[in-house]
Amino acid sequence: MFVGHETLAFALVALAAVHYGLGRERALALGVAAGLFAAIPDVDMAYAPLGLLTVHSADALAAANAFWGASTAVHRAVTHSLVVAPFAAAVFALAATRTHRHRALAGAGALALVGLTLAVSGVLGGAVMVLYALAGLAVAILARRRLDLGPRALAATALVGLLTHPFGDLLTGTPPDFLYPLPWHLLAARPQPFADPTLDLLAAFALELTCLWAGVYAYHRVSGTPLREPLHGRAAAGAAYALAALVITPPTLDVSYHFVFSVVAVGAVGVVEPTKRRLPDPASAAVTGLAAVTAAGVGYTLAYLLL
Template sequence: MFVGHEFLAFALAGLGATRLGGDERASLWLGAVAALAALLPDLDVVYAVATYAAAVAGGTPLGWEAFWGVANGVHRVVTHPLPVGVVGTLVFGATVVAVRRGRGTNSNLARPTDSTGPNDVEPPSPIARRHSSIPAVAGVAVAVVAAITLLATFYTTDGGAATLVAAAFLLVVGVVGALAGRRTTAAFAGDRTSLSSTALTAAAGVGFLTHPFGDVFLAAPPPLLSPFGPPLLTERIVLATDPTLNLLGVLFAEVATVWAGVAVFSRVTADRLGGVRLRGAVDARAALGVGYAPAAFLLPRPTIADAHVLGFTIVPLAIVVALWAGRSARARLQRADAEATATADRSAPARVDAAYVSVVVGLTTLTLAGVAYGAAYLLL
């Protein structure tokens, strides 16, 4: 479930930007920002690993069950709750605004700039600049107050360790927000359209606020209202009474979110990738995924507690097939480009197209492998 968060956030933000009139570049950037924000809450796994290492030094045995027994007490507890996501969104937006104000940038989502040149545009008056800075200053102030309130509440309810983890998380979010502000400003410099700070903040919010709902199928769900309220969910959602079928259900939920992200990417980029679309990127090699069916008879029956039995076998199969298909696609696209343009060096677009083909073929292989395994398991 570490991967599904990012693809779901990308799909929602990218598709939303497209529906609101954003062009291809804006939709891709906003989708990427949402995906990055969806990744950040899982950085607390570093703290979980450190906690487990300390537990092992104290006599805790090595193993997946032992690791998650310790990690579940710290992983997802601080960084995943919705109030933390809201404050993280505010901090992200505040740092974007601060960086842009410091660089003298005032970006607006998809609003055309004057194409006649800077000499034909009357600069804003000092009064106009002062009035335009009021919302920015207010936003930064709200983010600071929200962050202080959150950390103080964590200290009161959960102690110093949780407070330090929350503070480190918000610090990382602020750094990422500053980088996003700089990179998007540079990426859209000179263009007729640009990304507003509001749009970037909304995209980050999509990532932060959708993340915890992807964890309701594994182990204990995150305390959604912490540290301000009681947990809304105390038990994970079970998709099937049979533990192996339940794990397969989680796998298909994860695969569905990845497919959603890939489908939105394909829609946003349209024919940019050499005319390679989602349906056309599927390769016959993906049928090798059906060959995973005998694993249902040969491997121990995997459950949530030992999901690595499934993950460490089915995913490598998909990766091998994906790399094989991508290599063939790159060679084929290079030959086609060379024949069409009489230029032998077209490796850069070929690499991009081949990477897209690799992802689609690998995902198709994984999907077919999961279906084949499930069918074989039901026949046992």
């Protein structure tokens, strides 16, 4: 789950802003900021490409396993903590102010985060926290300058983005270390709602799609644009992906690449218009492509259950 983190945070904040009477532009700005902050915890994946250096063959599966294996060294720990998030949100908001005192406090807070992580997790954890802090500071400064958000708005949107992100990872891979750096763990293992590992994967895929649709709905609800306007009927062609259940090995969370890459490729339906030589507008491509992928996911799930 990568994009779903951002769209869920965007949806929650944008819809809440409209509900409490803020204007459309302000609500969208707050939602965008929350979405950007929600992307920050995954900076810990920057270490994962180093795993490719250990691969000595051209086998794609071996490379993928090395990539994800290296990611587990620091992924979903330092940056996915519900304990760290409130402190980090305050640091990011203070850093974007125009007051030297507040910036000094932000710098001290960032150094404290890095120092704590170094003490608890060593050099690798400390390096990841440096990336986390730099990414958060960059997003906060960008949101202040481009979206005209003040410290309170930045703190609130950062808090929503950072706190919601870990929960989106519950159904995939290693559970986040919610209480880092405390020695307790909320979850020892990933929840497995089904006895069938393929259904576990499909549940995680459904969660991602739900988060994406939440973002799409929120944007159209806040902007006042009808959702059906950018949606093209050719998205229904995605249902043909159900035939894939007859030819591909049932995917699991451990081996899912063949399913993920092929089902996401169905989204190209949103870009290709057979009757026109020009590309569709981005909104139509995104919504139609997402609808096609959703139809593909539903079709595959039904076919898998019936086989």
